Structures are given as structure tokens and as C-alpha cells.
Amino acid sequence: xxxxxxxxxxxxxxxxxxxxxxxxxxxxxxxxxxxxxxxxxxxxxxxxxxxxxxxxxxxxxxxxxxxxxxxxxxxxxxxxxxxxxxxxxxxxxxxxxxxxxxxxxxxxxxxxxxxxxxxxxxxxxxxxxxxxxxxxxxxxxxxxxxxxxxxxxxxxxxxxxxxxxxxxxxxxxxxxxxx
Numbered sequence: 038x039x040x041x042x043x044x045x046x047x048x049x050x051x052x053x054x055x056x057x058x059x060x061x062x063x064x065x066x067x068x069x070x071x072x073x074x075x076x077x078x079x080x081x082x083x084x085x086x087x088x089x090x091x092x093x094x095x096x097x098x099x100x101x102x103x104x105x106x107x108x109x110x111x112x113x114x115x116x117x118x119x120x121x122x123x124x125x126x127x128x129x130x131x132x133x134x135x136x137x138x139x140x141x142x143x144x145x146x147x148x149x150x151x152x153x154x155x156x157x158x159x160x161x162x163x164x165x166x167x168x169x170x171x172x173x174x175x176x177x178x179x180x181x182x183x184x185x186x187x188x189x190x191x192x193x194x195x196x197x198x199x200x201x202x203x204x205x206x207x208x209x210x211x212x213x214x215x216x
Contacts, residue, residue: 042144043104043105043106043112043113043141043144043145044104044105045102045103045104045105045145045148046102046103046105047100047101047102047103048090048094048101048102048103048114049094050091050094050095052094052101052103052111052114053087053090053091053094054087055110055111056085056090056101056103056111056114056129056131057085057086057087057090059111059112059113059114059131059133060084060085060090060114060129060131061083061084061085062131062133062134063075063084063131063132063133063134063137064076064077064080064084064131065077065080065081065082065083065084065199068134069134070134071134071135072132072133072134072135072136072137072138073137073138073172074131074132074134074137074173075134076167076170076199078202079167079169079170079201079202079203079206080198080199080200080201080202080206081199081200081202082196082199082200083196083197083198083199084198084199085129085197086197089197090129093116093118093129096118098118098119098157099116099117099118099119100116100117100149100152100156100157101114101115101116101117101129102114102115102116102117102145102148102149102152104132104141104144104145104148112132112133112136112141113131113132113133113136113141113142113145114129114130114131114145115127115128115129115130115131115145115146115149116128116129116130117149117152117153117157119157119158119159120163123158123159123160123161124159124161124162124163125153125157125159125161125162125163126162126163126164127146127149127153127162127163127164128164128165130142130145130146130149130164132145143180146180149162150162150213150215153215154215154216159215160214160215160216161212161213161214161215162182162212162213162215163210163211163212164177164182164210164211164212165189165208165209165210165211166208166209166211167191167206167207167208167209168188168206168207168208168209169205169206174209174211177211178211180213181213182211182212182213183211183212183213184209184210184211185209185210185211185212186210187209187210188207188208188209188210189207189208189210190207190208191206191207191208193206
């Protein structure tokens, strides 16, 4: 797969296991340390589960997008959710750790922005990033996202989102005008 032109498609129920494995490998545990998006120093436990991924795929106001290699294997994924007032929420963004830095992420983000604008009729993309992820926030800023000054609490006590390794986690809200 050429990193600057991966193939994209909407995820389907048959992709749930591959997406869960991908998301987990990109953010948690030892495999995540092969890439730069790891959260293993901040959180243990799961990043997502089959129930969450299946719900994102089935939700009519959502899109789960996958980036594919030449053999059709899932190399990246992200979720979009139409939130109303022209806002699409962007989340679960994951690229296979050994492929991070190859351009797949930039291409998948651009595809997600295109889908949010054209298919979900959203003019703004919003996301949350753990405040301690300064390098990730900077990556999004280089792609036109801005810090809104808003934060949201981390869901301490809800292990569906991981087991925190520190007591000061929170999410920063980033936003980008698409049109």
C-alpha cells in the first residue's frame, strides 16, 4: 500500500475484531510502544471493546472508516459521530504502530474530514485528546486543529476506557472548521 494513497471503506460487522485489535495495539500494552501514539505510560487495560466498536459501526449517525493494505487488511481506523449543530466528533483514530509516520494517518484524517463534510453534512470536526499527549496535540495543530480551551474529565472508575496510571488525566477539546 502506498502510504499517500491507502484504500478506504466503511467498516462492517466483520471488521469488529480487527478494529479492536488495531486500536488496542496502537494505544495500550507493549505492542503500542512500536509507534508514537502509545498511551501505555498513562493507562493500562483496554482502549475499546467489541461492543463499543460494533455500536459505532451500527449507529446511523456515525461512520467507522478503515484504511486497507493491498490484501484488504485493516491498517488504520477512525470513528465519526454526527453530534448536531454541524459538528462531527472524531475518535478511535488508530494506525498500526509499525506503520505510524508513513502518511497513512494523515490520509485517513483527510478522508474522515471529507466524509464529515460531505456525508454527515458537518462543517466542524471536534475531538478530545488526553492533555498529557502534547506531541499528539501538536500533530493535530499542524493539520489545522485548534485548542478550544475546553477540557473534559477523564472517566475514572470506568475501566471500559482503561485503568489510569496517574491521577491527573483529562481531555482537551480540539476543533477544526471544515467549511
